[in-house]
Amino acid sequence: MSMMDTVRAALGTLYTGKCDVIEHQKYLDGSITRYKEATVLTDQPCKLSFGSIPAADNADGGGAALTQVTKLFLPPGVNIKPGSKITVTQNGQTTAYSQSGQPAVYESHTEITLQLFKRWA
Known part of the structure; x- marks a missing residue:
């Protein structure tokens, strides 16, 4: 087993x-x-990660607001087209998201x- 195979297995x-x-x-x-909505991938193992970053606009002079950042981690080779809806179930909760940038x-x-998924564009 190569070192990268070991890393992928650990992830x-x-x-x-x-x-x-x-x-x-x-x-x-x-x-x-x-x-029409067409499901192209089901039950793909993944990991949601949540973080926060300071908001860019602090015009009101108050404390720095934080913006939540949500990332989805997937195995290599999983391709998701831009504009897709991604429904994630983790820790007993299911939430619909959309991709906001290039992977x-x-x-x-x-x-x-x-x-967060709002509607189809």
Whole structure:
């Protein structure tokens, strides 16, 4: 077993959540273009991580506000298209998110910054 295989196996033990990935796909209904939700990945092991950073705008002169940052950690090779809805179940709670940026792809894992899902764009 290579060193990277060992690292991936160790990271895999941290994936305590599961996620489903849903895409908003176009289809034709006669001559009308419609959209449907299509689940493209189910029960993918993952890990949600929460952090905070100071907000950029402190115009009111009060204390520095904090903004929550949510990251999703996945095994390498898991590709999620931008604009997908990602439903994560971890610690007994299920929440829908959307991808808010390009994934950070590493040899050992993939990180995706998330935001709460509001609606399809």
